[in-house]
Amino acid sequence: MEIKIPLRQHVGGINSPIVKCGDKVYRGQLIAVPNGLGANIHSSVSGEIIDIDEGEITIKALPNQPDDYIKIEDSDDYLELIKEAGIVGAGGAGFPTHIKLNTKLQSGFVVINAAECEPLLSHNMTRIMEDPDLILRGLKYVMEITGAKKGYIAIKPKNKKPLIELGKAIKSYKDIEAKYLPDMYPAGDERVIIRELFGIILKPGQLPLEANVVVSNIETIRNIVLAIEERRPVITKDLTVDGRVNSGEKVFLDVPIGTSIKSIIDDCGGYIEPHGEIVLGGPFMGKAGGEDSLVTKTTGGILVSLPFPNDSRKFGVLGCECGAQIDRLTAIVENMGGEVVSTANCKRMKDVNGRLRCEEPGVCPGQAEKVMGLKKNGAEAIIVGTCET
Secondary structure (H helix, E strand, C coil): CEEEEECCCCCCCCCEECCCCCCEECCCCEEEECCCCCCCEECCCCEEEEEECCCEEEEEECCCCCCCCCCCCCCCCHHHHHHHCCCECCCCCCCEHHHHCCCCCCCCEEEEEECCCCCCCCHHHHHHHHCHHHHHHHHHHHHHHHCCCEEEEEECCCCHHHHHHHHHHHCCCCCEEEEECCCCCCCCCHHHHHHHHHCCCCCCCCCHHHHCEEEEEHHHHHHHHHHHHHCCCCCEEEEEEEECECCCCEEEEEEECCCEHHHHHHHCCCECCCCCCEEECCCCCCEEECCCCECCCCCCEEEECCCCCCCCCEEEEEECCCCCCHHHHHHHHHHHCCEEEEEEECCCEEEECCEEEECCCCCCCCCHHHHHHHHHCCCCEEEECCCCC
C-alpha cells in the first residue's frame, strides 16, 4: 500500500521535506517542516520513502503497521507541544493552532465549536460520545494557555445523546458550560457563534480575538490533548462518508493522513450506481474531489453525489460567502451542460482586503434586485449558494 502525504495541509506555504527517497520512516516521524507560516508534517505510517515531488511525499507502507509512534519532544510549554505536533484547525480552516493560541485573553472566553453545522457530517458528535471528558480536558488546556476565565461548548440541542454525555462529564468542571446554537447553517461560523453566545456582532474581517474570544473545533481540541498528554503528532483524521455508497453514512476515526479517497470508498462497499462527483467536505463548503484525492489534516467529509442532471439552459449564478461561491456554482452548471451567462454575489457580501465576506452570516436577505439583474442578462434559470437553512 502506498500513502501519499501532501506537503501543504494548512494555511501557509508548501513544506520542505527533511527526508529523501530510500529513507526508512516510522509512524509519527517528522518528515517535512514549514517555510514561514505553516505546520510540521509527520509520517502517518511506517515504511520507505519511494518518491518526493513538489507537492507530496510517497511512502510504501509496511504491511503490518505498528500501534505506537515516534513521540514529539517533551516540554512543559503547551504551545511548543502544539507546534511540534503540527496541529492546525481540523474543521477545515487549517490555520496553525500554536499561532492562534499564542494570546492572552483578559477576562475572556474559550469556545469549543461543536456545531458540526454542515449537513451529513457527524464525526465530531461521535468523538464527544466516545470520550466527552477528553474534550473537556482539552478546553481546560486552552483556557490555561490563553488565560481565559471561562470555557463554553457551543452545540445544537438536537444532538441529544452527545449532550447527555457532556452533561455527565461537565459536572466536574465548574468553569465550563454548554451553550446552545440554533439548528441552522452556518451556526459553526466563528462570527455566528460569538453573536449567538455573547451578543457581539463582529464586522466582516474581524477575528474572534476582537471579542476577547478564542474558538476551536472539536477535533483540534482532541489533537491538543493528544499532543500534551501523549506527545502524539497529528497523523490521523476523523471523517464522515455519506451519499451514494453501499454502507450508507459511515464515520471513520483515526484514518491515516495520506490515505486515498478511493480506498475509503472501497471500505464502504463501493458506489451505489449511478453516482456523480465526489465532494470533499460538507455540502455547502465542500469542493469537488476524485478517487485519487488524499485525506489531509482538514478533510472532514467524503460525499458521493447523484449524477448531475442534464440541463443545457442559460444560467445566472448567485454566490454566497457562507455557502457555495461563484466558482463552485459555475462548475456545477458546466457539469450539467449549462451555460453561465451572468453572475452576482449576495448583497450582504463585502470586499475585505481582497476577500468577499458576509456582513451577517446565517441571515439571508431578499435578493429580488440581484435575481432581476441575472434575468435581464439572459438567465433562463438561476442557481444560488445561500446559507440560511
